[in-house]
Amino acid sequence: MKLHELHDNPGATKPRKRVARGPGSGTGKMGGRGIKGQKSRSGVAIGGYEGGQMPLYQRLPKRGFSKPNRKAYAVVNLGLIQKFIDDKKLDAKAAITEDALIASGLVRRKLDGIRVLAKGAFTAKANIEVTGASKSAVEAVEKAGGSLKVAAPAAAE
16 A cells, blocks of 8 residues: 555545535525525524524523532442453552552543442452542452552642
């Protein structure tokens, strides 16, 4: 294969539609907008407009609340940590910290910390240090002979 032989799959790209460029283009004169009316003119903002009637989205009551400063944790299951230990991507003898989880590729980014959940089987005797963990995850690690230490999350900078 050479550089000049590279091309897209057939049908992957379509030529741009040149609207309102004369009668020969097929979309000349009115440019596909039809005849008259609000939508044929420029500056149209119809969105949820219902002809002056109160729009549906304004008639319905507001519900709920989104906390603006809520913490988002990266979630890891014990079964995955066990799999990474079995695959020698994590060292069970050394402390498994958040940085070690990121370096192994198990977690992409820390966000506001890493939280461990108890899904999956865990048999390794490992010391894990993370920002958060469920009670059942702590019990599962201690049952396997290890320890799961929950550190306070780092202060926001």
